[in-house]
Amino acid sequence: MMAAPPDARAALEAAWRRQGRRESLVLFGPRRQGKTHLIRQLAGSPGAFGEDARVATLNLQSVAWAEGARDLCHAIAAALWAAGPDGGAEPAPEAFARRPLAALDRFLAGRARRSPPRRDLLLLDEYELLAELPDARQAGLLRALLDAPHLATGFVGLHHPDELAPPLRDALAGCPALLVGRLDPAAFAWALAAGAGARAPQFAPDARERAFALTGGQPFLGRVLGEVMAIRDADRAGAGAAFAAADVDAAAGSPAFALGARPYFAGHWARADERPPGQRAVLAALAPHEGGLDAGRLRAESGLDPAALDAALASLARHDAVETREGRHRFGVELLRRRVAAGLGG
Structure with missing residues (x-):
């Protein structure tokens, strides 16, 4: 639960x-x-x-x-x-x-x-x-x-x-x-630990930072990631030692994580097909660009007029799918970006 x-x-x-x-x-x-x-x-x-x-x-x-x-x-x-x-x-x-x-x-x-x-x-x-x-x-x-x-x-x-x-x-x-959205790093550590369980190894600082960077602090993804890492612990070299950033990357790329996280990805992709229109076009345009796009590039690559783009961005931002920093629009959750970039959508 x-x-x-x-x-x-x-x-x-x-x-x-x-x-x-x-x-x-x-x-x-x-x-x-x-x-x-x-x-x-x-x-x-x-x-x-x-x-x-x-x-x-x-x-x-x-x-x-x-x-x-x-x-x-x-x-x-x-x-x-x-x-x-x-x-x-x-x-x-x-x-x-x-x-x-x-x-x-x-x-x-x-x-x-x-x-x-x-x-x-x-x-x-x-x-x-x-x-x-x-x-x-x-x-x-x-x-x-x-x-x-x-x-x-x-x-x-x-x-x-x-x-x-x-x-x-x-x-x-x-x-x-x-x-009810993303957490700050301190609260996210709670979600990650909750998923891994009390008997799992501790997370080294670089592991917590890497998990936060990949999930953007999304609590469900943090919990699934913790669960997968705890299950994989017995099969990794140095089982029982503190999890490192490399362990986070391995778990995030595993089929078990893709299966467990699918409800989150599917939910975001389905919601992006609702009003206002153009949200999926924005996600598809941003997905190849980890560093994001400025408004002009995003408008050109999404094919949306300024009003439609603004409405789509506002809705995506409300749901923590997209954020804007220093004039560039980008995915709020790196793992969601990778999913869309791979053409998997939900």
Whole structure:
């Protein structure tokens, strides 16, 4: 199980630990970043947000969806009730049969009247599935979730709100968006060690630096790299000695690493085929150039006009796929660059 990056948890706790009304927010990032595990960790430690907090979780993939808004509104109410009944009656499915949004409004209003007052924190995983509802239903549901004074909702998924279609995009435009993304070198050392396990050899400083340089601090890749290195330890010369940079290179080039890391590569490549258009063209243009390209060269090699290029770069940067340093655009993760350069995509 991929553990949640420590900085992502700290950011969410800081946002929801404050006194008074907590604000709703979006947690986004590629698959295999630890978002789902973060949700489970937070649900298991509601005290992190204050004694008055009740933390509910709901993965929208678990909702039946046969009756659309009816099933969804009941599932949300049931999740909130399960997190803290606080004397209220369990919401019955039939109460949501005819006017599900009105029933959810009544349920939330009842939660707001609890004595002593309580705060509900709702984490909705795979939040993009809300787009399955008709636009009017989407808008009504989002108003209910965002306007309830005692409720803060964490919308967890792959996408920044700017990448979605209205009304979901417009409703979430004012919510802070937190990226569950790459780690700094100190936090990345945690992911690398977590993958290798407690019994694995230590990583020499040059090994940690090399692993960070190849992964850009991406936590899932760090964990997979650590796992592969621990498995390979028994077969290497000097087994049991501290891992060196050469061991990192060997593991990163192995079939075992390619297999374990494939969900990350496939997820990035698939997301780059979504809106805004041109993201795959940018990745393909940058892939042969480890040192990156300036804007003029990138525009020429990608074939994108300036507006399309800017939009594609902004989306890729939001997801830590591309970064800009000293006027040059380059891959944020060297191993992803190599994958695309080899023509493997996802």
